[in-house]
Amino acid sequence: MTAAGLIIGAPRSGSGKTTITLGLQRALARRGLTVRGLKCGPDYIDPAFHAAATGAPSANLDSYAMPPGLLARIAGEAAAQADLVIAEGSMGLFDAVPGPAGRTGAGADIAAMTGWPVILVIDVSGAAQSAAAVALGCQAYDPRIRIAGVILNKVASARHERLVRQGMERIGLPVLGALPREASLILPERHLGLVQAGETADLHARLDGLADAVAAAIDLDAVLAAAATSQPTAAEGGDATPALPAPGRRVAIARDAAFSFIYPHVEAGWRAAGAELISFSPLADEAPPDTCDACWLPGGYPELHAGRIAGAGRFLDGLRRFAEARPVHGECGGYMVLGASLIDADGATHAMAGLLSVETSFAKRKMNLGYRRAVLEAGGPLGPAGATLTGHEFHYASIVTQGEDPPFATVTDPHGSAPAPAGSRRGLVTGSFFHAIATAEPV
CATH class of the missing domain: 3.40.50.300 (P-loop containing nucleotide triphosphate hydrolases)
Known part of the structure; x- marks a missing residue:
């Protein structure tokens, strides 16, 4: 039809x-x-x-x-x-x-x-x-x-x-x-x-x-x-290339009320490229499956579940072990959970995975909204160093301490903003508030 x-x-x-x-x-x-x-x-x-x-x-x-x-x-x-x-x-x-x-x-x-x-x-x-x-x-x-x-x-x-x-x-x-x-x-x-x-x-x-x-x-x-x-x-037609490169052949994807923001076209592209997507729930204290070769923490609402995530020992320990040998990427809320700590709306500080040094706060709210172009600073699950991605930010959380990790990417917006470092990377772990939508066309 x-x-x-x-x-x-x-x-x-x-x-x-x-x-x-x-x-x-x-x-x-x-x-x-x-x-x-x-x-x-x-x-x-x-x-x-x-x-x-x-x-x-x-x-x-x-x-x-x-x-x-x-x-x-x-x-x-x-x-x-x-x-x-x-x-x-x-x-x-x-x-x-x-x-x-x-x-x-x-x-x-x-x-x-x-x-x-x-x-x-x-x-x-x-x-x-x-x-x-x-x-x-x-x-x-x-x-x-x-x-x-x-x-x-x-x-x-x-x-x-x-x-x-x-x-x-x-x-x-x-x-x-x-x-x-x-x-x-x-x-x-x-x-x-x-x-x-x-x-x-x-x-x-x-x-x-x-x-x-x-x-x-x-x-x-x-x-x-x-x-x-x-x-x-x-x-008719259309480009068969996935919107984003699949981060692995078997990808563990956090999926529950705290982690749910992943675009349907991204997952469809990964599946079409032959990747298998395996869901797990941090809120149910589940670790990323050991049979997977990459882990993806989407955005969502971890700020509403910070205490529960901080108490999910099997999830956090399993995530740390996974990251020792396999890539882990976090977008927005996932980035916050990869960081050292997250301050909730009431001002309480909750320890997170500590795989990145960033500390974030939902008590200090500032809306960040808009399209971004991100140039990757180093090779990783989303592409080689220098690859450009298009996407956006939409969050109210703020960064309290960026920490010592080098940036994940350099970002600009469509309104002529100066290039600025964004996100964090350490070892095989990367993350930022940037939500990737597609690999950018060459300019």
Whole structure:
């Protein structure tokens, strides 16, 4: 099958894209369609919700961090395995970083690449006909894309809805549905976004509630009619090279409530390259399996489980033994656990693995957010010295003491920042707050 696709976008963050995307995915899957979700931009959490809503895998599409061949492969694979692809945008539809045309990280780039129409979600609270001016601006801003219709969110009353619809009629943009302001449509959040799908209580009941609300308020047949098949360049071919080199043939991956941030396309690429991925749980005091030849500690929420990790003797001792002869890499939260200590939100200090000298704190919070290009300072599981990776940072933890270890990489951002050392390395152990998305193309 070759799916038609849609992108759910918005003029700004906080408009309701995620809840409406999930409601549409679930409602249409309940009709018997094979629905696949995708997420524009760097986001670990939303794809897991898409997978729960549809019963099928989800992945990311990132026009800044991913080379075109990887983007084509991910979009094409999703379209080939579904009746409908519903992709969720990131932030505002045109929000981007400096970069070549089509390579800026904007959701509009993905719409242009795939040819999938955009359904615009507009939070109309505090506006009536003026919402149409916003929609008209989105229509005119980027000639590469097509906006197929709008969904009105947070409608206050029937009168309010009539006034907003009058404005949309004036500009000729179809209104596909209107949802009232309803607190039950809100999913629980924490400091890095939504509480993870696996930790959300009554997740499937919540998703069914979203689907019921969407089915009652949105014309699902009109949504299906708005979808379009992918452009051939996005649905065919694509680069078969893994996004990142596999760190080993058998890779131990920490996976539980404290360690969960690993991109689906990265794992899929490793498997396609012949690697076997073996999960273990530090929170269950499990050590990395001795049968593996590399260990990967993803990001996640170790700061919420610092005491439990500090008391997981089998995990910490096993990790130290593993690192004596085999590579270990930690991203973000994994980096914090590889360090000497972690200070939690209450100011309590917890001893970590001590494989790197960095000391981190969640008590001293500062948001670090944005794309990065990282040039590796030494060879390791992610490539040889001098290899360049694209990725991002998103964390609130801060470094209290960097320690004496040399840096893992030198990083820059898309806004012209000066190259800066990042992360740590010692022996076969490496780590940083940088989340790798793909190997960068030669400049």
